[in-house]
Amino acid sequence: MKGARALLNGYLGQGFQSDNPERMKGGGTQYLAISTNGDRIQLDPSVRSLFRPAIAHLRRCGLNPTTNVVWNQGAVPMLRRETYVPCMFERAYAPPNVRELDWARDWQKVIEAASMKSKFPGVMKDWGFSGLIPRSLVFRPGDTVDIPQDMDSVWFKRTVETTGGINVEGPVGRADLDATVRRFQRRDEAFQVQEHVPGDDYSNQYFAEFDGTLRFLATTEQVVINGHHAGNETSSDNWGPLTHAIAQKLVALGLRGFFGIDFRVNGLTGRVTEFNLRVNGSSVPEYLRVQFGFDKVFLIRETQVNPRLSLTQALDRLKNTGHELDSTGGAVAYLWGWFKTGRTLGIAIYGDDARARYDEVSRILLAA
Structure with a gap:
């Protein structure tokens, strides 16, 4: 994040519904990887026992995550000169001392106007982009x-x-x-x-700074395993210009933080299919890729870990086998909040031969 300290709350209940509350709570742990010294991060108390091995791993990867944790993912006041990075802006979870400020009202309005799939065709028409959608x-x-x-x-x-x-x-x-x-x-x-239009699915990933500066992170492709959208990888194609004007419109209306715009490409023709005005599955790994300076990242959100391993033991396997991230590439366990309930880690691989390296990391984490 640019400039000021941030208050980060990745609680997935902002933007998603689920019958599994632990999934909502644990999803917020990915924001620890993008935090820096001086930030505050809101985490659920259920992941407290995992915090020390997670932060030790991120430090070994060259990151400087905050240790200033608010063990509560509900609405807490923003401090002076803080910026705000939620999963998606939702009034019920927003800091109570800023809800009536213009920037908060504008952010909420654009979410209400454009985030629902039922609103997508109407706003694309109103904004003059209807020719870009199926x-x-x-x-x-x-x-x-x-x-x-x-x-x-x-x-x-x-x-x-x-x-x-x-x-x-x-x-x-x-x-x-x-x-x-x-x-x-x-x-x-x-x-x-x-x-339905023929073609391949892509998504353009963005981060809007608190001051309205728009950052294009990457064009990403889906990683499909057994018919399931299991993760993403950075595309070798840059389809940013297809959606930049739409992204600029969203930010001009008040959108901030992470968001994505999905589209389908057939030859030279691209069709925009939906907005995801919240943190996306590839948002944090792509943000880190830009920070690290790598060309590509390959990520799987839920990598199975041997159920007999503690988080410390699992992360030590990455370190001891030479797969933990260094200046040449490697693995970052960026999402660790589902470890207790699902025995999984979100793994992002940076550097050359990322897919092959992921297969090896997956084997190591699952081995007896």
Whole structure:
């Protein structure tokens, strides 16, 4: 973060829904890696016993994380000259002493206007970007769902997002259309139906500084394992210009912090498919990649660890096998808050042959 000290709260309940409260709490631990001396970070008391081995590992990786922890992920006051970095701005969790300030009101307004999948087609039209998106329809409870016959294949998107759940289904063909419509209607919430366009999925990752300076972090690609979006890697293609004007509009309206804009590319044609106006799965690793000066990062959010290992023992394996990050590359366990409940670590690999190195790191962490 530029300039002033920051108050960081990565609690995933800001921006996601889940039936697993531990997942919400533990997701905030990734912000420790991007903190610096003088910052304050809000963490849940449930991860307190993991803090010392985590911070020791991050220091060995060349980082200087804060030790000033607020063991509470609820709303706490901001201190003078602090900036604010949440998972996503949500009034209930925002510092109570700034909620009525203009910047906080503007941030909340842009989240309310554009973050929901049901709002996406409307704001893209209002802002003059409708030509960049696939044909998209929004249906609300009680609406008659009429999908044009020439939309042969579509995606169904929930209005709200869950972590660890299925928020998007597709592509859905005509044969399965009616059943999918009924399933989404039973949720009794608005949903979006978006025309399927061929191509590959990408996301442009951004960080907006508190003063409104926009930083483009990277174009990323999905890493899919067994049909599941398990992680991301930095793309060798730079598709930033496709979405920069949209990002600039969001920031001009008041958006701050991490966010991403997803799109699909087929040859020379790109189509913007959705906003993610919150921390994304690749946000922290890409932020660190820029800081470290590496060209690429390969990350898997939930790397299984041998259940007999403590966090100290797992991180020592990275150190003792020479895989812990140094100036030439290596592994950073950037997300450690799901270790107790899920026995997983978020692992980011920097440097050459990152995919192959990740496979070796995964084997080492899982070995008896």
